Amino acid sequence: MKITYQTQMVVSIILEWENAILSELDRTEALLQQVFQQTQSRFEKFEVLILHNEAQVSQLFIWDFLKKAIPGFLEAVNLNFQVVDLKGAHYFELKNKGAELASGEVLIFLDSDIIPQENWLSLILEAHDDYPNALISGHSYIDYSTLVGKAFALAWFFPLPSDQSDVLPVDLIFSNNFLAPRTLMLENPYPLLRHGITRGADVILWKRLISKGVPLYVHHGAKASHPSPNGIQHIVTRALAEGRDEYRKFLEPEFLVAKPLQKFLRLGLFRSKKVLRSNFKNGNQVELKWYEMPVTISLMLFYYQLYLLGGILAALFPKFTQSKWQI
Known part of the structure; x- marks a missing residue:
């Protein structure tokens, strides 16, 4: 069932900056350009929340990078950017705080080294119309343009590249490329993990959400490439x-x-x-x-x-x- 919004829907795109540092920024530039281009053809209002740790990268650097990557972003009618320093915060903490700070009723979480492909935004928002109470992931695969990329694309935990374009229920999605209702993420933040774990809070969160009856879907048409480890x-x-x-x-x-x-x-x-x-x-x-x-x-x-x-x-x-x- 399609949803008709009486007012202009606000979509918050939450972008952590940790992975931009690891990927050496080339991919982040391509990501920002795709976000800018794809939002300009939409009727919704968008905000991009860039969450960073000042100890890793300065706010001034990020603003300068934005101006170079997408020179016209300040003139965009339906898109605005915010850069927020969260001292001492890391990956999942950045995402949790982004959900708190967002003004949109719909959240899209992206890692800063993901590069969405053509029509990614339209497809994931259309799936939200069909499944408004669900978490909806795009299809993230490893960029296989290098030999190292081919190695990780074939044998790491990411799915293989796919020609599919369907939407299917799943029990596991990736935190690097998904959409969720804001209220759902505020009520169910990523858990704080014990034992020094730095990854895996999302797997625990998905399990908890499924136990509460929250559906998870993957849209295989909303594709985005992810890098292999760098060096x-x-x-x-x-x-x-x-x-x-x-x-x-x-x-x-x-x-x-x-x-x-x-x-x-x-x-x-x-x-x-x-x-x-x-x-x-x-x-x-x-x-x-x-x-x-x-x-x-x-x-x-x-x-x-x-x-x-x-x-x-x-x-x-x-x-x-x-x-x-x-x-």
């Missing part, structure tokens, strides 16, 4: 942190198991097997050449060895690993 240092840090967070997830009430390390090791083995299976089965979806396969397989097997190491260290030295590998 060897980021790859190593990300793998160790992912392993630590995956192990410690099994200590949280929603995922508690009797033998968390055993569960984690089985998961690591499964993901290592996926590296081989996906390279042979799905390589054509990322234009993988046969002679590139030894590199993509070796890289991801190395990644998951570090992933396993991160989880094992978290089990053996929980206090030490709490403060390590912040991403």
Whole structure:
């Protein structure tokens, strides 16, 4: 059922700036240009809330970057930008605070290294018309324009690139590209995690929402590309942190198991097997050449060895690993 708004609907786009630093800003520039272009053809009123930590990047730098990336943004009729410093805040805290500060009744959460494709905004808003009380994710996939990108696109936790354009119910979405009613996110913020976890609060939140009867959908037509880890240092840090967070997830009430390390090791083995299976089965979806396969397989097997190491260290030295590998 379509919704007819009697007044101009306000949509708040919440953009954290942490990932912009990791991606070295090229992707952020493309993201801002897409947001600007796609909002200008819409009748809604938009605000973009850029949330940052002044200790990482200054507000002045972000405003200068905006002016260079989209020179005409100050003249936009239906779009305004705000840059908000949240000292000491990180990824999920930035998103929670963005929901509090937003003036729109509809929120769109984007990571600052996501690049939406054509018609992404129209498609995700149309899905909201059909499912107004749901969380609706776009289809985020790994940019496979480089050899490292191909490796991660095939064997990381993101879905493969897809030609689909349908809307389907799911039990898991990504926090980098989704829409939600503001009231829903205010009533159900990302939880604060224990044990030094830096990622995974969204998985817990989705599980809680589903238990309350809140539906989750993915719109495969609302596509956006996401980068692979940027450089060897980021790859190593990300793998160790992912392993630590995956192990410690099994200590949280929603995922508690009797033998968390055993569960984690089985998961690591499964993901290592996926590296081989996906390279042979799905390589054509990322234009993988046969002679590139030894590199993509070796890289991801190395990644998951570090992933396993991160989880094992978290089990053996929980206090030490709490403060390590912040991403």
